[in-house]
Amino acid sequence: MLLPKARGELSEALFEALRSETGEVGSLHLRPTDQDDAHIALWAMYELHYAGFEDVDDELEWDPDVLGLRRLLERDFEAGLRSRHTATTLDEPFAEGLFAYVADHDGPSLAAYVQRTADREQVLELLRHRSIYHLKESDPVAWTVPRLPTAPKAALIELQYDEFGGGDPNRLHAHLFALGLEASGLRADPYAYIDDVPVEILELNNAMSLFGLHRRLRAASLGHLAAFEATSSLPSRRMAQGLARLELPQEMIAYYEEHVEADAVHEQLAVRTICGALVADEPHLVDDVVFGAFTCLDLEDRYAQRMLGEWEAA
Amino acid sequence: MTEHGFEHPDVIICPGGPLLLRGDHVVEDADGVAHETRRPVSAVCRCGKSADQPWCDGTHKVLPARDRP
Incomplete structure (x- = not known):
């Protein structure tokens, strides 16, 4: 995999520096042109911690200048996410309070549109966008594991063991999505479609990496996971029905059907045994759990609004 | 945590939701x-409303509170 296309002055200069043998990022004092520019630069710098790029020296993963630039962009990003969030006191008990918080959040539903209205091209576009995350499904929250105390750590691994196929690579969720992409005539190599995705998809992915890579944000990482899982089962059923209506391949339908059942379990684990155990240990982290949950719901809303706006205008 | 260590039950009844089973079991449906x-x-x-019996599919969340388990 090669670096993505630049989207503005900062990413242009950054990618040029990352590709050069010396990797001199130190002289970059540019401000991003816009959010697209900022988020593709941040996404690429995060990617150095996952699979990396063929045209970037692996040494640059821990280059202080790259980390410094990443930190500048992260500060702006996190400040923006926090400015959209209103602190809320959850009802007691915690698990019911968090489930209710997620259920009370009202946003547009891409899954409902796919179930009843979307055409084949629109669904394939959605799958290309979703591939950026689903091909590394559950990887970002794996960064959080060593930052947790005993009970939530064991609980998170209980959930992730299922995400990663229970030890069977054939059942690893990211692999199931890759099979679905191939059967649908789409590319299944990671980030094949990175140049096509809107900024909202970059933000969704960058938020998970931000939360995962910072111990300070471990509770937001788990709150994000809880909201993600708690808004997956029923929408996955709708997605599966929409894909069946459009006669997409069984492999892609199977991916969503698997998530109907898996995420009905995972939402209970994420809310009760993972977040519940974390806030029992560290009660002051409840606000960050809610911040992470809100961010998941909010960024999904923004992506759904963009896509529904484009599709309904077409 | 209790004096005997952490609680780690084999079966968890989720209020308003499913019953969680840890480990390998055979479940007979209705x-x-x-x-x-x-x-x-x-x-x-x-x-009783899941379309994926005997497993939970999240349907309990769209039921009125009085119809949830």
Whole structure:
């Protein structure tokens, strides 16, 4: 995999520096042109911690200048996410309070549109966008594991063991999505479609990496996971029905059907045994759990609004 | 945490939601058909409305509060 296309002055200069043998990022004092520019630069710098790029020296993963630039962009990003969030006191008990918080959040539903209205091209576009995350499904929250105390750590691994196929690579969720992409005539190599995705998809992915890579944000990482899982089962059923209506391949339908059942379990684990155990240990982290949950719901809303706006205008 | 260590039950009843089963089990549904669990933790439907019996599919969340288990 090669670096993505630049989207503005900062990413242009950054990618040029990352590709050069010396990797001199130190002289970059540019401000991003816009959010697209900022988020593709941040996404690429995060990617150095996952699979990396063929045209970037692996040494640059821990280059202080790259980390410094990443930190500048992260500060702006996190400040923006926090400015959209209103602190809320959850009802007691915690698990019911968090489930209710997620259920009370009202946003547009891409899954409902796919179930009843979307055409084949629109669904394939959605799958290309979703591939950026689903091909590394559950990887970002794996960064959080060593930052947790005993009970939530064991609980998170209980959930992730299922995400990663229970030890069977054939059942690893990211692999199931890759099979679905191939059967649908789409590319299944990671980030094949990175140049096509809107900024909202970059933000969704960058938020998970931000939360995962910072111990300070471990509770937001788990709150994000809880909201993600708690808004997956029923929408996955709708997605599966929409894909069946459009006669997409069984492999892609199977991916969503698997998530109907898996995420009905995972939402209970994420809310009760993972977040519940974390806030029992560290009660002051409840606000960050809610911040992470809100961010998941909010960024999904923004992506759904963009896509529904484009599709309904077409 | 208790004096004996952490609580780690085999079966968890989720208020308003499913019953969680840890480990490998065979669950017989209402029609007498046996289903093997196939993940580390499984969620068994308690509201009776799941379309994926005997497993939970999240349907309890769209039921009125009085109809939830």
